[in-house]
Each structure stands twice: as structure tokens, then as C-alpha cells.
Amino acid sequence: MPLGDRVPVETTGWDTLAPGWRVMLYALPSERNYVPYFYNDALDATGRRLLFISDLTGSEQAYVLDRAEGLATQVTDASGRNQHWAPYIRSGVSGIRPQFVCWSKPDWDHVICWEGNALLRVSVATGAAETLLTVSPDLVPCVPNCSDTGLVCFGYLPAKLQERMLTCDVEDIEEELEHGCGFTVFDLARREVIAEVETPFWPNHVAASPDGRRVLHCHEGSWRRQRMYIHDLMSGESPPLRPQADGAAVGHEFWMGSSRVGYHGQVAGRSVFGIVDAETGAWSERPIEDGPRWACHCHAAPDAGWVVTDGESAPDCISVARIGGLELSFAPLCRHDWVRHLDQRYHPHPHVHPGSWEITFTACRHDGDRVRSWVGVLSPTDAARPTT
Secondary structure (H helix, E strand, O other): OOOOOEEEOEEEEOOEOOOOEEEEEEEOOOOOEEOOOOOOOOEOOOOOEEEEEEOOOOOEEEEEEEOOOOEEEEOOOOOOOOEEEOOOEEEEEOEOOOOOEEEEOOOOOEEEEEEOOEEEEEEOOOOOEEEEEEOOOOEEEOOOEEOOOOEEEEEEEEHHHHHHOOOOOHHHHOOHHHOOEEEEEEEOOOOEEEEEEEEOOOEEEEEEOOOOOEEEEEEOOOOOOOOEEEEEOOOOOOOEOOOOOOOOEEEEEEEOOOOEEEEEEEEOOEEEEEEEEOOOOOEEEEEEOOOOOOOOOEEOOOOOOEEEEOOOOOOOEEEEEEOOOOOEOOEEEEEOOOOOOOOHHHOOOOEEOOOOOOEEEEEEEEEOOEEEEEEEEEEEOOOOOOOO
8 A cells, every 4th residue: 555545444343332332443454453552642633533553564554544534544654674662562563663653733634653763743644754853773762642732752761671671571670771761852843852851760651731831751660669750841840640658559641631630550459540630739539349450541531521441340341430429330331352462552542532532442353363453433422421
């Protein structure tokens, strides 16, 4: 499929487990089709266009689907070799760095991705690629994120340690990751780096607030260590977000508007979903009913009345719970059938669209050793939409 060609996507229905919801799966005729990382939008601001990654051409490339027309456009034509995201994606991937893609804002007409150590901004309409910056070859960049104000953020770690994690886990080399790591903030409007922050750990989940004032980042590694941090771009300070002196294991944080952050984890032996106010530092946490279970990835729109997860009530389902009361009760919406021995590209990574309340995720189908993944969109009827 040449760059810029528009081809029909395959569509199929997928059984729902709750009234008021319908689900559609989209895929190109290839084995692997998946959504961006959980805190990055798959749907654009209008909900009409869907950003996803596919290996249709034999390499990982970004595509944008026009849902109304049912046609997908190949946006990138990257030729990177042996790219990975160890320890989460250890295979040698060709094309763009896997999972490392997001919409460019505020225009939503470009896609941002990594090819090797080059940060690219690619036009959806023409495929023309602009190199925003290039990271030193002795470093490896991580997942990019673009704020509503056009701040592109990403973490990085030493390349030699990334290579080590092809055969070990983060926890095995945490002491070595205390040096040479950090994150970068690039301003699209000014076309320049506005912050370069060193961290005594490998930073992940690096994301600027919608208003461009703060940057979330986490200590990638043991959840029992202090994990969540927030960087103030004006003061340059990076205090903990929800300190973990009480022994909590919390993380997978994401922005819920400009001042609130959602997260999940375990506190006092119970699985919880929490929201912390970045202005005041105050937080509230609601335990999940029926025992100490991990939620995997959670997400919620800024004013949503519920939170979505790819764990909890059923480990192989996308589930939702209304945010209210003393406890959260998750109800399954549909299967995702994640194959757990496979890498992050097959992970469901659910994400709530703030305008339509639609949920995007990656779904898997497997028949013996053969696994295929699809991009799923869960759409609520008016009766199922949350009240705000």
C-alpha cells in the first residue's frame, strides 16, 4: 500500500455484554492492528477520524481511518529497523517505533511519531514529514504525548540500558536507571525545546496538562516505590503526586482536564481508582468492590460519570464503573481477549473520547498459535451516556 493511498478497512461486529452499547472492530488485512498507548487519543476531536497502527506493509506504520467513509490512509512510510520498547516490546520492529504515536494538537491534521531517534510530525493529508528534533544516539526516546496547547513531551533512557532490557525487567536494573534518564518538552508553536528535565529514574507516562502548565511523569519500575510525579513548567519543581509513604502501589496516571489526574492501584490490600487535584494535592480514592484486583489500565474523560478499565470485573473484558458512592462496581461491556504472553501492542489500552464518550481499545482473536488484533470502538446509546 503506497503512502497516501486510501483503502477500505475490514469491519466486523463484536458481541456486547451490556445494554445500551454497541461495538465495531476495524482492521486492515493484516495480523496486527492496534490503538496508541492508553493516555493518547485514538479518535480526533470530532470523533470521525481514528488513528491506529498496522503492520499491513510488513512494517509498523500509522494510519488514519475516516469512519464515515470506511477508508484508511497510510500516513507514515518509516523505514526504521530493529526498533522495540524493551522490556514491553522486545521483538525487533520495522517502521515507526511501536506504540510511539499520537495526534498533533491543536490542529489534529498531523500525526507525531518516532522513527529511530527522529521525532516526526507527519501531515495526514499529504504524508509530508517534518523532523522536529533528533535525540542523541546514546539515548532511546519513549512514548510521545501532545497537549491541547501543542506541547510535545517524551521521556528517554540510556540506549545501553534499553538494550539490557531485551533480556531483563526494569526492576533488575533500577539502580542503573538513576543516571542518564529524563524527559523533554518541545513547543510546536515555537519549534523549540522549552524544558529538559533530568530524573533519577526512567520516566514514563510523560504528558503535559491540557493547559500546558504541568507535566505528569512516573518512575517506571516497581509500583511500591514513589511512582507519580508532576513537573511545574514555571517553577521547575517536580514534587510527588499522591505521595506513597503509606505503602500504596499506584500509577498509570492520566490527565482528566487541566487540574485533575486519574490513576489506579492498590491501597491497604484493596484495588482503588483515585483522582488527585494537581492544584491542591488533595486526592480521593474509591475501592473496587469484591476484593483486591488490579485494574490494568484505566481511563476517564474529564467530566465523565464513569471510569473504564480493561481489568476488574472480568479480566478479559472492557468494563465501566460509575464514579460515585463509596465503592466502584465495574460492569463488563465487551470482551477484548488480550493474549497475555504477547507484548504491549496487543494490550487493550482503553481510552474515553471526551466528546462522544466512545471507548477505543485493541481487541484480539486467537485460533491456536495464530493471533490477530483489531481496533475496537465501543459506542454508547443516549441512554447509556454518563451524566455530568
